[in-house]
Amino acid sequence: xxxxxxxxxxxxxxxxxxxxxxxxxxxxxxxxxxxxxxxxxxxxxxxxxxxxxxxxxxxxxxxxxxxxxxxxxxxxxxxxxxxxxxxxxxxxxxxxxxxxxxxxxxxxxxxxxxxxxxxxxxxxxxxxxxxxxxxxxxxxxxxxxxxxxxxxxxxxxxxxxxxxxxxxxxxxxxxxxxxxxxxxxxxxxxxxxxxxxxxxxxxxxxxxxxxxxxxxxxxxxxxxxxxxxxxxxxxxxxxxxx
Amino acid sequence: xxxxxxxxxxxxxxxxxxxxxxxxxxxxxxxxxxxxxxxxxxxxxxxxxxx
Numbered sequence: 039x040x041x042x043x044x045x046x047x048x049x050x051x052x053x054x055x056x057x058x059x060x061x062x063x064x065x066x067x068x069x070x071x072x073x074x075x076x077x078x079x080x081x082x083x084x085x086x087x088x089x090x091x092x093x094x095x096x097x098x099x100x101x102x103x104x105x106x107x108x109x110x111x112x113x114x115x116x117x118x119x120x121x122x123x124x125x126x127x128x129x130x131x132x133x134x135x136x137x138x139x140x141x142x143x144x145x146x147x148x149x150x151x152x153x154x155x156x157x158x159x160x161x162x163x164x165x166x167x168x169x170x171x172x173x174x175x176x177x178x179x180x181x182x183x184x185x186x187x188x189x190x191x192x193x194x195x196x197x198x199x200x201x202x203x204x205x206x207x208x209x210x211x212x213x214x215x216x217x218x219x220x221x222x223x224x225x226x227x228x229x230x231x232x233x234x235x236x237x238x239x240x241x242x243x244x245x246x247x248x249x250x251x252x253x254x255x256x257x258x259x260x261x262x263x264x265x266x267x268x269x270x271x272x273x274x275x276x277x278x279x280x
Numbered sequence: 281x282x283x284x285x286x287x288x289x290x291x292x293x294x295x296x297x298x299x300x301x302x303x304x305x306x307x308x309x310x311x312x313x314x315x316x317x318x319x320x321x322x323x324x325x326x327x328x329x330x331x
Binding site for chain 2: 064071079094096101137140155256257267280
């Protein structure tokens with residue numbers, strides 16, 4: 039088990055493993071996203087109250103879920119990087135931040151575009167919306183901090199600290215709709231037990247969720263590869279690649 | 281596609297706007313690291329030749 043773990047963490051081994059997996063992850067992401075989006079836009083019936091505006095959930099829910107999951111992953115990578123000084127974890131940390139920030143931006147904008155016709159306003163400073171905006175600033179903070187340092191390892195340590203401190207915001211986003219009286223509805227789909235929407239609506243949403251997460255995996259793996267290439271540019275295994 | 285589909289029961293700007301923003305960011309997420317990799321490999325190759 040530990041030898042397997044060590045092998046996985048070795049840059050050339052991880053690079054090659056990612057290279058082998060990436061085409062499959064990319065194809066699966068594109069296929070599931072096409073299924074989810076076409077299913078959501080064309081085949082799902084309009085909602086009886088929201089009509090066609092409800093279709094925004096096919097981009098909003100997956101990106102919002104990814105924004106939280108990726109932040110958690112980034113904080114875990116940060117903890118591993120700080121405790122075990124693991125290079126691969128540092129690379130995962132800095133690779134996740136831009137992708138997570140992108141997902142957060144989409145979640146925020148699509149939420150606003152849904153809020154305008156449904157709530158009558160693009161934005162309110164309530165708990166869910168505000169904490170999701172804080173999440174975006176945390177991602178941007180990690181990106182900015184990483185670029186402020188000359189030395190990649192010192193940068194990663196600083197980013198790891200910020201990522202870990204910021205993780206307290208994740209449960210705040212997740213449970214804000216239950217803890218406070220938010221304008222945002224509580225979870226109807228991502229909860230245990232039977233979902234409260236019809237299968238025609240739910241199945242494309244699950245496809246869009248899986249596709250969005252796979253797209254994030256694709257983007258992060260590619261970014262980890264880039265980070266490894268740059269850090270190890272003077273080593274033998276990179277020279278062999280060229 | 282019929283007109284109703286594009287019309288989205290009056291919410292066209294919101295629905296297509298949302299999917300448009302998502303499509304832009306998703307394409308960026310998928311393509312930006314690939315372009316960066318080409319740049320990286322070129323620059324590593326360049327500096328290897330200098331040595």
